[in-house]
Amino acid sequence: MIMHEIEDMEQNFWDELYEIEPEHFGTGESEFAIKCSKMMRDSGINKVLEIGCGYGRDSLFFASQGFKVVAMDYSTKALDILNEKLSVDSASKKIEAIHCDICKGIPFGDGYFDAVYSFLLFPVGFSNSQIEFVFSEIHRVLRNNGLFLSCVRNDVEAISFFNKGYLYSRLAGFQVDSLINRTISVGKYQFNVIEFFAKKGGAKWERLNNRLM
Numbered sequence: 001m002i003m004h005e006i007e008d009m010e011q012n013f014w015d016e017l018y019e020i021e022p023e024h025f026g027t028g029e030s031e032f033a034i035k036c037s038k039m040m041r042d043s044g045i046n047k048v049l050e051i052g053c054g055y056g057r058d059s060l061f062f063a064s065q066g067f068k069v070v071a072m073d074y075s076t077k078a079l080d081i082l083n084e085k086l087s088v089d090s091a092s093k094k095i096e097a098i099h100c101d102i103c104k105g106i107p108f109g110d111g112y113f114d115a116v117y118s119f120l121l122f123p124v125g126f127s128n129s130q131i132e133f134v135f136s137e138i139h140r141v142l143r144n145n146g147l148f149l150s151c152v153r154n155d156v157e158a159i160s161f162f163n164k165g166y167l168y169s170r171l172a173g174f175q176v177d178s179l180i181n182r183t184i185s186v187g188k189y190q191f192n193v194i195e196f197f198a199k200k201g202g203a204k205w206e207r208l209n210n211r212l213m
């Protein structure tokens with residue numbers, strides 16, 4: 001099977017899942033979003049990009065907290081659900097929902113965002129080289145000292161390559177403030193995850209490596 005056929009299958013998988021169960025990951029924001037919202041407020045963040053936003057439960061929360069949000073996903077069905085919510089939500093003016101496969105790049109200029117956020121987007125379905133590319137795109141669209149806040153799966157189903165060592169090696173160019181291992185509940189699921197909080201700029205590769213010791 002060629003690459004674009006596999007990608008189409010993955011995209012269809014998400015469309016079908018949201019078609020069957022429009023709120024598959026539960027209603028309301030994640031606990032991680034609440035934590036990140038506090039962190040972003042303390043850091044003077046305004047423009048936030050959420051990648052892999054699904055039907056936008058965390059993006060809607062960020063908008064309700066006063067952030068200006070771009071919510072991105074490649075599932076048309078997920079964005080239909082989000083747009084329907086936006087048509088009746090007062091926070092709608094603060095959110096722009098964009099259909100985008102982030103493996104093809106992030107369609108914004110260098111340094112445009114103050115923060116990039118993702119919840120359970122990585123690493124399922126991404127190859128090593130796709131992750132490398134997407135992380136470089138995130139680095140590009142963040143302003144200096146912008147935040148990259150992400151909660152990634154770290155369990156057997158996710159092939160376990162997203163361990164701390166792997167993450168540090170991929171986060172060169174970011175100053176990593178913390179990596180935290182946790183087990184979380186999301187809708188009907190329990191996932192082992194790593195939450196990471198990183199800042200663009202500053203740290204050199206040697207320093208990141210030292211922190212692995």
Ligand SMILES: C[S@@+](CC[C@H](N)C(=O)[O-])C[C@H]1O[C@@H](n2cnc3c(N)ncnc32)[C@H](O)[C@@H]1O
Pocket residue numbers: 014025030051052053054055056057072073074075078100101102103118119120121125
């Ligand atoms: C596990 S779901 C999490 C959704 C959302 N963050 C939440 O917690 O409700 C992962 C989401 O990432 C999206 N996604 C996966 N690969 C993507 C890609 N290459 N580009 C954009 N979105 C993608 C899927 O469509 C899905 O909505």
